[in-house]
Amino acid sequence: QVQLVESGGGLVQAGGSLRLSCTASGSIFTMGWYRQAPGKQRELVAGISRSGSTNYADSVKGRFTISRDKNTVYLEMNSLKPEDTAVYYCGAGSIWPPTIRRNDYWGQGTQVSVSS
Numbered sequence: 001q002v003q004l005v006e007s008g009g010g011l012v013q014a015g016g017s018l019r020l021s022c023t024a025s026g027s028i029f030t031m032g033w034y035r036q037a038p039g040k041q042r043e044l045v046a047g048i049s050r051s052g053s054t055n056y057a058d059s060v061k062g063r064f065t066i067s068r069d070k071n072t073v074y075l076e077m078n079s080l081k082p083e084d085t086a087v088y089y090c091g092a093g094s095i096w097p098p099t100i101r102r103n104d105y106w107g108q109g110t111q112v113s114v115s116s
Contacts (some may be wrong), residue, residue, distance in 0.1 A: 002026040002105045004090045004098045008075075009110035016114070017078045022090030022107055024071040031073040032098040033066065035086035035112070042089065048073060055097050059085075068102035088112050 008020035020033065032047030048051045054066055067078040073090065077116035090107035091098065 002028060002092060002106035004105055005095055005108040006016055006090050006110045009088060009112045010011040011113045011115065012080055012091050014080060014082055015042075016080050017076070018080065018112060019077070020088055020110060020112075022073050023038050024073075024105070026069055026071070026108075028105075030096050030098045030102075031068060031071075031090065031092045032103075033073070033075045034089045034091050034100065035048045035084075035085075035110075036089070037086040040086075042100055044098060044100065045088070045113055046075060047096075049096045052056075052100040053096060077112070082114045084112060086112060110114045 006022045013014040019074040033045040048066045063079045087109040089109045091103035092105045093103040095102045107111045
């Protein structure tokens with residue numbers, strides 16, 4: 001059983017930046033960040049494979065950057081907008097590209113709030 005431990009998140013003003021981190025307790029092929037806003041379904045934000053392939057949701061392209069160092073994945077979030085407010089979850093699995101259904105493991109979630 002792999003555990004995912006997240007850190008980062010918090011409250012920031014629009015236009016600000018935050019960095020999320022997630023460390024897996026074991027070897028993982030695909031890691032990603034997902035988010036779920038109140039009343040909405042969970043969605044993929046960005047994913048990264050062990051080889052460094054990445055994908056992003058259209059809404060965050062050019063503002064968010066996902067990176068990885070072995071079993072730790074980072075999400076650098078810049079130019080944050082109020083609509084980025086959500087609980088952000090780290091997910092991990094063995095298949096690329098990542099999707100919610102393909103993930104085997106989930107972190108506990110961390111709140112990101114962006115004020116206008």
